Amino acid sequence: MDASRAHVVGLLRSTNAYPPHTESQVVNDVLTATRDFRSLRPDVRPPPPRPGSSSAPPPLLCLHGTLPVVYQGATYNIPVELLLTVNHPLHPPLAYVRPTHAMVIAPQHRHVDVDGKVYLPYLSEWVHPRSNLSELLREMASVFGAATPVLSRTTPPIQPPDEPRREALLRQLAARTAARLREVSDGAAAELSRLSAEREQLLALDREVGVSLDRLSLSSGGHANDPEATRRRLAALRAEDAELSAWLAANAELSKEVDVDKLVVAGDVPSAQLLDARAEDLALSDARHLVSEAFHQERIGLDVFLRETRKLSREQYMARALVVKIKKVQRQRAAAAGGAPGSGGGGEPPGRGGGGYSSAHQPYQ
Secondary structure: OOOOHHHHHHHHHHHOOOOHHHHHHHHHHHHHHHHHOOOEEEEEEOOOOOOOOOOOOOOEEEEEEEEEEEEOOEEEEEEEEEEOOOOOOOOOOEEEEOOOOOEEEOOOOOOEOOOOEEOOHHHHOOOOOOOOHHHHHHHHHHHHHHOOOEEEOOOOOOOOOOHHHHHHHHHHHHHHHHHHHHHHHHHHHHHHHHHHHHHHHHHHHHHHHHHHHHHHHHHOOOOOOOHHHHHHHHHHHHHHHHHHHHHHHHOHHHHOOOOHHHOOEOOOHHHHHHHHHHHHHHHHHHHHHHHHHHHHOOOOOHHHHHHHHHHHHHHHHHHHHHHHHHHHHHHHHHHHHOOOOOOOEOOOOOOOOOOOOOOOOOOOO
8 A cells, every 4th residue: 555645754754864855855755665566664763773872863764564576486575674864865775684583684695794784786876866766676676586685494485596506607608608609700701701702703704704705806807796897708718718729720730649738838937937827826716716616515614715715815816926026027138138028939829828826936036
C-alpha cells in the first residue's frame, strides 16, 4: 500500500533533522520508492552510533521492509533498510541488509559487510538528481540476484555462487570469444586480399586481351571492319596468284630435279638476310593465324592464347625491325654505288621479292 504524503511529511518533521528547503524533494523520493516497491514502508529509526561520540544521533527517516530478488529462477524477499541522511537527496542514503533471526549474512560477500551495510558503485557515485531511491533499490535487487547476501541458519535454500569459478569461466569465455573474433577477422582479411589479387589479375588480363586484339587488327592491315578494303585485297591476291601460276607454267621444266632452296639466290649478304627475315615474318604471321584459329575453336585456353600471341608478336616485331634496317643498308649502298640495291637473281618468282626478317640473323654492317 502506498504511503500517504501527509504521513511521510509527519515522519520527516518529527525528526527535526532535515532542512525545510529539501522537505519536498525528500518526501517525493520516498513516495516514489514506496509506489515502485510496495513491500517497503516509511518509518523513523536511529542511525548507527558515530565512533567516539557519546551523544545519540537524531533519528532519520527510513524505508524498511523486504526487497524481492530473483535468484536462480526463484523469488526471495531480502530484508533491507535505507536510512536517508540529513543531506538527502544530495548525499546517498545508508543501505543495510537486516537478516531475520532465521538468517545470517553471507560470509565474504563482495557488497555486504558482516554488519549488513551495503557497498555499491551506485552509492559511491551518487549524483543528484540522476540518482534516486528507486534506482538504488533496483541496483540492489540486481546485485543480490547474482550473489545472495543472506543464508539460512539451518538448511540453506540459497547457496552463494562460487565467485572464483564464475570469474574463471567468464575469463575463459572472453578469451575464446576474442580468439574466435580474431580468427574470423583474419579469415575475412585473407579472403579480401585473395579477391583483390584476383581482381587485379582479371584487370591485367583484360588489358592484355585488348592489346592482343589491337595487334591482330593491325596485322590484318586494319581491314577487319572494312569489307571494301577486304575485297580489294582479295582481288590483288588473286591477281598475284594468277601471275605466279603463269610463271610456273612458263618454267615447268625447272620443277624437274631442281633444288627449291636454290631457286632464289641472293646477290649479297644483306639480300640473303632480307630473304630469311621476310620468310620468318611470313611464317610468324601463319603461326599467329593458327594460334588464333585454335583459340576460336576452343582447342587452347585464353592463357595459352595470350602467352603465344605475345611471344609471336614480339618475334615478328623484331623480324620486321630487322627488315627495315636491312633495307636501309641496301639503300645506303645503292646511293653510294649509284644503282639499285642487289636483290639477288637466278629466276625469282614475281610478287614474292623483297624483304623479310629473322631474329636469329644480324643485318650486314
